[in-house]
Amino acid sequence: MKKLALHWKIIIGMVLGILFGFAMNSIGDSGRTFVSNWIAPFGTIFINLLKLIAVPLILASLIKGISDLKDISKIKVMGIRTISMYIGTTLIAIIIGLSIVNLVKPGTGMSPETIESIKTTFECNADVMIGKAKVTQDAGPLQPLIDIFPSNIFNSFSDADGKPSMLQIIFFALFVGICLLLVPVKKAKPLVDFFDSLNEVVMKMVDLIMLFAPYAVFALMANVIIAFDDTAILVKLLSYAGCVVLGLALMIGFYLILIKVYTKKSPIWFLKQISPAQLLAFSTSSSAATLPVTMERVEEHLGVDKEVSGFVLPVGATVNMDGTSLYQGIAAVFIMQVIWPEGLTFTNQIVIIATALLASIGSAAVPSAGMVMLVIVLESIGFPAELLPIGLALIFAVDRPLDMCRTVINVTGDATVSMMVAKSLDKLHDSKPKEWDDNCEAVK
Numbered sequence: 001m002k003k004l005a006l007h008w009k010i011i012i013g014m015v016l017g018i019l020f021g022f023a024m025n026s027i028g029d030s031g032r033t034f035v036s037n038w039i040a041p042f043g044t045i046f047i048n049l050l051k052l053i054a055v056p057l058i059l060a061s062l063i064k065g066i067s068d069l070k071d072i073s074k075i076k077v078m079g080i081r082t083i084s085m086y087i088g089t090t091l092i093a094i095i096i097g098l099s100i101v102n103l104v105k106p107g108t109g110m111s112p113e114t115i116e117s118i119k120t121t122f123e124c125n126a127d128v129m130i131g132k133a134k135v136t137q138d139a140g141p142l143q144p145l146i147d148i149f150p151s152n153i154f155n156s157f158s159d160a161d162g163k164p165s166m167l168q169i170i171f172f173a174l175f176v177g178i179c180l181l182l183v184p185v186k187k188a189k190p191l192v193d194f195f196d197s198l199n200e201v202v203m204k205m206v207d208l209i210m211l212f213a214p215y216a217v218f219a220l221m222a223n224v225i226i227a228f229d230d231t232a233i234l235v236k237l238l239s240y241a242g243c244v245v246l247g248l249a250l251m252i253g254f255y256l257i258l259i260k261v262y263t264k265k266s267p268i269w270f271l272k273q274i275s276p277a278q279l280l281a282f283s284t285s286s287s288a289a290t291l292p293v294t295m296e297r298v299e300e301h302l303g304v305d306k307e308v309s310g311f312v313l314p315v316g317a318t319v320n321m322d323g324t325s326l327y328q329g330i331a332a333v334f335i336m337q338v339i340w341p342e343g344l345t346f347t348n349q350i351v352i353i354a355t356a357l358l359a360s361i362g363s364a365a366v367p368s369a370g371m372v373m374l375v376i377v378l379e380s381i382g383f384p385a386e387l388l389p390i391g392l393a394l395i396f397a398v399d400r401p402l403d404m405c406r407t408v409i410n411v412t413g414d415a416t417v418s419m420m421v422a423k424s425l426d427k428l429h430d431s432k433p434k435e436w437d438d439n440c441e442a443v444k
């Protein structure tokens with residue numbers, strides 16, 4: 001009997017997880033406690049495993065990829081193409097978002113009672129977001145630049161909160177890769193071979209971890225569902241959430257056009273190959289946690305050469321967030337429509353385009369990061385400080401489901417650009433290597 005493809009297994013896990021979450025929610029507190037004590041930990045273990053391999057994967061693939069380029073000028077060409085495509089797609093995402101929110105106007109006509117009930121339910125959560133954004137803002141203007149250059153690479157693997165600093169690791173890997181090109185081939189070979197072998201081992205780890213994905217997705221979805229016990233508020237925010245989802249859907253359409261027109265590949269085939277990464281992005285809300293799977297799909301299934309994916313994807317997971325910037329544009333204007341309509345000027349919308357672009361570059365690839373950076377977008381247009389907690393409280397209830405959706409777009413955007421850059425450098429292969437089957441298991 002033909003084995004069920006991985007994406008179907010993940011979808012089944014997801015649907016069962018949602019149903020199970022609703023069932024436990026209907027039981028009440030004891031059901032929810034059961035999910036958080038006995039089910040959710042399996043989702044956490046899965047995310048931990050993916051994060052565990054993310055750092056060695058970035059190091060190995062980037063160092064190997066750069067050293068394979070053999071020529072420093074190629075790095076420049078690839079770097080410029082990657083960054084310009086990332087900026088281009090992000091600008092398009094923000095413009096799509098702003099057009100939808102200005103046309104649909106989901107924030108007009110919300111009753112004062114609704115605003116009040118949302119405010120009292122979510123205001124303290126909003127304060128946490130504002131506090132996190134303040135830490136980013138208090139730093140000097142060049143702090144983000146300074147933060148790219150590590151003084152101790154071991155500290156970059158784990159900061160004070162235990163999180164790796166992706167940009168520092170990317171910088172270090174690029175630096176090592178470039179220097180490997182500058183030393184004699186004989187001297188470079190042992191290190192290149194080491195990273196090549198590390199890359200293979202990490203990719204095998206992705207395969208093994210992915211066998212657990214359908215069960216983990218079940219646990220992650222059940223845990224998400226038990227958090228939504230106030231569905232009445234969700235319904236009130238439906239038209240705002242609908243605008244974000246519509247914008248994100250249009251972005252998928254835009255990527256598929258790029259795939260068809262630029263790489264001449266079938267959009268359906270692209271979606272089928274990348275779907276396990278999209279489903280994981282949806283379940284984990286983290287492009288960083290999804291990165292190992294995105295790399296495996298793009299290299300082994302979409303035919304992008306490792307030299308390209310090893311550079312484009314880690315950089316993309318860190319700086320390219322089309323879904324996040326689209327959401328930030330819509331959320332900022334929606335909040336203004338509800339509580340600060342006098343701020344809705346053309347100039348402010350232009351400022352939103354610029355700051356949402358920068359904010360999505362600065363957003364960490366983890367759950368809710370986009371909402372933290374939204375504070376900075378709002379403050380850049382002079383949004384009144386006293387209204388900020390109310391503004392964020394307004395969108396808090398639907399933030400998690402929207403985060404899940406925008407992370408799918410973030411990951412799809414990275415995969416699309418990696419295919420385009422590969423095509424432009426003649427590094428897009430026609431077929432996937434034979435030794436992998438559709439379940440991402442080795443058949444050898």
Ligand code: ASP
Pocket residue numbers: 285286287288321323324363364365366367368369370371403406407410
């Ligand atoms: N969760 C998103 C990501 O990891 C970032 C965000 O929009 O909050 O890509």
